[in-house]
Amino acid sequence: MVDTLGTHLLVEYHGCDLAVLDDIAAVRTMMRAAAEAAGATVVAEVFQPFAPQGITGVIVIEESHFSVHTWPECGYAAVDFYTCGDCVPQRADAVLRQALRPDHVEVMLVRRGLKDAAGSLRVEEHTHGPAEAEGRKAAG
């Protein structure tokens, strides 16, 4: 078995562009662009609006999956980029920072499928802070 079977980014975007969070076409476009940026191969997708607001989207990729759940009333999106193989999920995060223009982003990187004495899951990084980097500058 390889050293790790999966890299899972759990990302919290706060203070997002409200126009995007409840626009299913925009959310779909953003997630497809994220999959492409990460180097993933898309095999299926589901995007579902909820009443009175909010969207859930899942993209199944050959290398696992990406998901998004939006709470427009909170300016918040909860996203997972779960990949194996040669994908680079951090590039998907960069796409969402541009699309959502959040004020604040928190990222937890979890390694999965490990086979060492410490177990199968390991939180390798956990960062949070203002998101004025890629998103706002690139979009401005």
Add this chain to the structure above:
Amino acid sequence: MVDTLGTHLLVEYHGCDLAVLDDIAAVRTMMRAAAEAAGATVVAEVFQPFAPQGITGVIVIEESHFSVHTWPECGYAAVDFYTCGDCVPQRADAVLRQALRPDHVEVMLVRRGLKDAAGSLRVEEHTHGPAEAEGRKAAG
């Protein structure tokens, strides 16, 4: 905003029943049963086999999503039970312990959408150990 918008269980099942891990009908049945046990309302699902082996499945629920990725060659399944509202994702885990009969289970419970000084994501529990509880006893 409520105290937390989401409860996300990341679960690693090792030493699973190999007959289940590559049986797409069995995996679908198991995941639907897990959604029902958790009290979730299913809105869509995707189950995809991979060559030479392995299955990815995602169930979109009103309360977020469940996902499974199996590596039969490793006896391993990586599962996410991500819920909001009144769902009880731990009951979904109990269903999978029965279905997969793993030797070892590792669970990380992450709270999401928090709005406190420590941030939006918090690892609230992280447990691992032999899985002789619900799964093997109930099935035996």
